[in-house]
Amino acid sequence: MRSVNKHNRVPRQGLIAARKAIGLTRPKLAAKLGFARSYVFRVELGEIDPDAGRMAAWLAELGPDASPALFEHHRAFAKWTGYEPNEDEVTAAVLEHWKTLGVPGSLVAAIPNKRAFGQAGLTRGLLDLFVLSPRLGAIAGFIELKRERSGRMSSDQKTIRDLLIERGAPYALTRGRDEPIKILEAWGAVRPARAA
Secondary structure: OEEOOHHHOOOOHHHHHHHHHOOOOHHHHHHHHOOOHHHHHHHHOOOEEOOHHHHHHHHHHHOOOOOHHHHOOOOOHHHHOOOOOOHHHHHHHHHHHHHHHEOOOOEEEEOOOOOOOOOOOOOOOOOOEEEEOOOOOOOOEEEEEEOOOOOOOOHHHHHHHHHHHHHOOOEEEEEOOHHHHHHHHHOOOEOOHHHO
């Protein structure tokens, strides 16, 4: 989160209008997101910029038509124009969404296995997210994250995928930020944003 000089702040009118359009006051939005009311106020006034995870949760609450453009004057706004988040950014946004809207008794965790090339303890092809939820019961689910428009599965990832499917483990290949969140909702690990 970056603070902005209060004298240079520019209110984010689109963000304020989007909140009002769905009938939420600042305190109600803050409660739904689990953020302090003062935080919501300062973001809407353009005093501070939210990180990617908080912004993802905020956009999910505003609805499917909400766009990062609502966070105008954000320090990273320029790179969003035509910018495709990488897997690390998608992972961070999805984990932040779970932290905000996670169901009690659930767990969503990143599997830190990047660039596994035979090092001890690392297995090539392991998927990105490990999911436990009351709805899945005693079975763990696994999610492979890919960029929205690019990113292919490696042969190692396909081998792991096939093994999971053969064993009957819940598995999903997802693209972008929204698809893994929909899977987490379907698997009962997070509440739908509207029901938060």
